[in-house]
């Protein structure tokens with residue numbers, strides 16, 4: 179991770195802990211973990227994790243909520259990027275979001291009949307074919 183970028187962002191968000199680690203992640207309430215190996219140290223990913231802090235939404239019950247939270251954090255990252263001279267790589271953002279969309283798709287599949295299930299607000303998946311209401 180670029181040292182000047184890190185210093186600036188630490189100065190701008192003194193309330194957030196930025197710690198190096200294996201992979202980019204956000205640990206509520208205020209820790210941003212950034213991957214410090216040169217290949218994957220894209221500052222846009224750090225801004226995304228910071229976006230999680232700034233949106234203040236960490237809890238989700240359904241996979242749709244989770245996807246929304248991810249989109250919100252990316253919106254924040256896009257807002258912040260020009261302030262730090264960070265390139266907004268839309269392809270990267272789409273591929274990151276795709277992993278959540280794929281996950282949602284996989285989890286939605288009914289293991290019995292293969293139909294797409296839906297998730298109620300309590301987080302439970304229901305199959306329109308295998309379950310009677």
Ligand SMILES: [Zn+2]
Pocket residue numbers: 226227230248251
């Ligand atoms: Zn995220």
Ligand SMILES: [Zn+2]
Pocket residue numbers: 288289290291292293305306307308309
């Ligand atoms: Zn089913």
